[in-house]
Amino acid sequence: MWWTLPCARVTPYRCISAGTDGPRAFSLLHEITMSVEELEKKKTIDLRKKYIGPSCKIFFSHDPIKIVQAKGQYMYDEKGQRYLDCINNVAHVGHCHPEVVKAGAEQMGFLNTNTRFLHDNLVLYAQRLQATLPDKLSVCYFVNSGSEANDLALRLAWHYTGNKDIITLENAYHGHVSSLIDISPYKFHQLSDAELNQFVHVAPSPDVYRGKYRTDHPDAATAYADDVKDITDNVHKKGRKIAAFIAESLQSCGGQVIPPVGYFQQVAEHVHKAGGVFIADEVQVGFGRVGSHFWAFQLQGDDFVPDIVTMGKPIGNGHPMSCVVTTREVAEAFMSSGMEYFNTFGGNPVSCAIGLAVLDVIEKEDLQGNALHVGQYLTNLLEKQKEKHPLIGDIRGRGLFVGVELVKDREKLTPATAEAQEVIYKLKEQHILLSADGPHRNVLKFKPPLCFTTEDADLVVEKIDLILKGTCLITEEIQCKSSEVLCFAASFFLELEEALGLKVNNSLNTENEKRRRKLSTDEKEHGGLNHSNKGVEQTKQRKRMKT
Numbered sequence: 195m196w197w198t199l200p201c202a203r204v205t206p207y208r209c210i211s212a213g214t215d216g217p218r219a220f221s222l223l224h225e226i227t228m229s230v231e232e233l234e235k236k237k238t239i240d241l242r243k244k245y246i247g248p249s250c251k252i253f254f255s256h257d258p259i260k261i262v263q264a265k266g267q268y269m270y271d272e273k274g275q276r277y278l279d280c281i282n283n284v285a286h287v288g289h290c291h292p293e294v295v296k297a298g299a300e301q302m303g304f305l306n307t308n309t310r311f312l313h314d315n316l317v318l319y320a321q322r323l324q325a326t327l328p329d330k331l332s333v334c335y336f337v338n339s340g341s342e343a344n345d346l347a348l349r350l351a352w353h354y355t356g357n358k359d360i361i362t363l364e365n366a367y368h369g370h371v372s373s374l375i376d377i378s379p380y381k382f383h384q385l386s387d388a389e390l391n392q393f394v395h396v397a398p399s400p401d402v403y404r405g406k407y408r409t410d411h412p413d414a415a416t417a418y419a420d421d422v423k424d425i426t427d428n429v430h431k432k433g434r435k436i437a438a439f440i441a442e443s444l445q446s447c448g449g450q451v452i453p454p455v456g457y458f459q460q461v462a463e464h465v466h467k468a469g470g471v472f473i474a475d476e477v478q479v480g481f482g483r484v485g486s487h488f489w490a491f492q493l494q495g496d497d498f499v500p501d502i503v504t505m506g507k508p509i510g511n512g513h514p515m516s517c518v519v520t521t522r523e524v525a526e527a528f529m530s531s532g533m534e535y536f537n538t539f540g541g542n543p544v545s546c547a548i549g550l551a552v553l554d555v556i557e558k559e560d561l562q563g564n565a566l567h568v569g570q571y572l573t574n575l576l577e578k579q580k581e582k583h584p585l586i587g588d589i590r591g592r593g594l595f596v597g598v599e600l601v602k603d604r605e606k607l608t609p610a611t612a613e614a615q616e617v618i619y620k621l622k623e624q625h626i627l628l629s630a631d632g633p634h635r636n637v638l639k640f641k642p643p644l645c646f647t648t649e650d651a652d653l654v655v656e657k658i659d660l661i662l663k664g665t666c667l668i669t670e671e672i673q674c675k676s677s678e679v680l681c682f683a684a685s686f687f688l689e690l691e692e693a694l695g696l697k698v699n700n701s702l703n704t705e706n707e708k709r710r711r712k713l714s715t716d717e718k719e720h721g722g723l724n725h726s727n728k729g730v731e732q733t734k735q736r737k738r739m740k741t
Contacts, residue, residue: 235260235272253281253629254622264289267643267650269627278650280628283595283641286481286508287555294511297551298544306544309336310536315546322553323517326488328499333525335518336541340477340506341369343516344440346535347473347502348373350520351438354527357469359429361422361439364399365448365633368440368475377440380447380633395425399445400453403588403599404607415453419460426468436470438502443490446478449632450597450639452590458494471501471524477516478595481508482556482644485566485593493592511552515545561644569593572640572651579655583662585610596640598658599632609634620661626654 233241238260242252252258259277263270266288269277279289287294301315309316320334337343352358360377362368367380375381376391398406400418407414426436439461445451462472479490487493491500501524506516528535539545556562573589576598580586587601587610600610600617614630617638621628629639638658642650 232262232272253627254619259622259627267646275625278626278653280626280640280642280646280650280654282643283478283483284507284512285643286483286511287552287559287561288643288645289512291511291551291555293555294513294548294551297547298513301544301547304543306542308536308538309541313543313546315543315550316541319541319546319549322550324519326553327503327519330499330521331503331519333520333522335520335535335537336545337516337518337537338514338539338545339369339516340475340504341371341374342537342540343477343504343506343518344368344473344475345371345373346518347440347504347520348377348438350502350518350524350528351471351473353531354471354524355435355437355469357435357437358393359395359434359436359470360393361395361397361425361436361465361470363441363445363448364396365445365451366399366440366442367447368442368477395429397422397425397439399448399451400457401445401449401451402454403590404449405451415456416460418454418457419464422461423464426464426470430468436465436468438471438473439465440473440475442475442478443493444479444484444592444595446595446639446641447631449599449634449637450591450595452592453494455494458491458500459498462498462500473502473504474500475504477504477506478641480505481552482562483508483565483593483595483641485562485569488562490592490595509552510545510548513545513548515540515549556644559645564646565593565644568646568648568651569596571648572596572655575651575655579659579662582659585613585662591640594640594642594644594646597632598638598640600636600638609636611636614638617658617661621654621657624657626657628654 239258259269260272261269261277262272264279264285267279269279269289271277279285282289305313307313316336320336323334324332335346337346348360351360362377362379365380367378368374369378376394379396382390398418398421400414402409402411402414405418406421407417411417422439429436441453441458441461442448444453458472458474465472474489474491476489476491480488482488484490484493489503491498491503502518502520504516504518509515509517569591572594573591573596576586576589576596580589584604585600585602586598587604587607588597588599590597590599600614602608602610602613611634614636618628618630631637631639640654
């Protein structure tokens with residue numbers, strides 16, 4: 195296993211094996227010399243509230259986790275508790291991969307400067323990155339975040355086409371800068387109509403589960419693409435043309451949406467005829483995450499090549515870097531504008547050394563192959579859960595990019611938003627980190643580091659199964675001596691499906707059901723748990739819904 199820990203002030207590495215868990219692992223982690231003062235968790239929370247903007251949200255806000263160390267697919271809190279990370283698509287090759295850390299540290303010890311000086315790292319990395327893309331995409335611009343990359347992509351499109359109008363997708367998110375908030379319905383849907391940009395047009399999300407055209411449609415790809423053509427026609431009637439169509443190759447914040455094959459090809463044809471270019475946002479899903487291909491746009495087929503590709507998050511495995519890759523024609527049009535493009539930190543020697551190391555690790559450890567194998571294994575496990583639990587409406591994804599949509603009614607597709615939040619919080623209590631997203635916040639999102647294993651998949655799905663069907667089997671780790679406490683836990687878990695009137699194929703343990711009924715009778719007689727905890731639990735539920 196590659197987990198070796200670089201010390202802050204010494205050279206040697208100490209190895210932590212995959213089997214090392216909990217306090218043992220944490221004791222090894224804390225042998226590292228720490229250069230930053232460690233604070234009590236409460237102090238950290240107080241300082242965050244005092245000095246960090248209140249709009250900067252945090253996971254599990256009513257009881258946040260303080261993470262002090264991470265390795266591979268695991269994160270550790272200040273008490274040494276290990277959490278399985280199913281959230282981080284940024285730590286692409288695994289948290290703190292030693293080869294990536296070493297590459298950055300060594301280059302920082304030699305030189306870090308801007309791209310106005312010649313340096314081999316810049317051109318070698320550009321060459322290596324381009325080799326993963328179609329030949330047409332041959333010119334790189336290095337920047338520092340996905341937002342910067344998408345913002346620059348819009349500038350390239352505007353200069354190349356001379357047009358202003360942008361088509362984006364429903365529920366899309368492309369970044370936090372002003373130009374991108376304008377094209378991100380995931381964000382701007384909260385604004386009033388008067389504040390929306392008149393040059394931005396929203397096409398339906400190509401969601402074949404919940405969207406306008408679903409799996410029963412004979413040609414959903416064409417139907418969704420025709421909606422884009424309708425937009426281009428309406429813009430043309432106003433005497434204008436399209437600058438760009440932008441889409442995540444697989445929608446992430448929009449709810450793990452997988453566009454039907456053939457959709458991008460037809461959209462690109464309509465957009466090109468309307469004077470625009472096609473921008474593929476690979477910030478969330480690139481670099482082998484989908485398993486079968488290195489880039490998610492390649493899922494559409496070899497006959498589709500976007501005009502501009504943006505990338506970020508996984509590119510530096512946590513180091514702030516990103517890139518825009520485009521055609522020679524688009525790049526030359528940008529240059530002809532007369533304005534020089536310069537980015538102080540984009541493409542610096544340290545960033546490029548890290549980028550090269552990430553590509554090396556993906557290749558040497560066959561992480562793309564692992565994403566394909568483990569992703570399919572995870573999907574198969576989840577499909578079996580769908581057969582057992584009516585709360586699971588849909589399983590969709592590619593590689594290690596998987597969504598589980600929870601619904602209260604499979605016919606009406608009523609979003610099970612509260613239930614999704616409850617699953618996330620229950621998993622957190624089991625030391626598993628998962629998130630929910632989508633327009634209704636009811637889609638469980640799997641996007642872990644690519645070193646995720648089949649054993650990790652088994653663990654997560656087992657815990658989800660227990661939460662959904664409401665058994666008390668978690669007592670393997672927590673020995674409850676009191677049958678009342680045990681059955682109260684069972685009663686609490688049953689809320690997810692029983693309270694909704696849902697039935698599962700596998701019936702619950704008969705003995706637990708008898709004890710639960712007995713406990714309910716005892717509560718009525720003695721005024722115990724039923725009264726004292728109700729208000730507290732309702733308060734917790736409200737807090738959870740806000741996160």
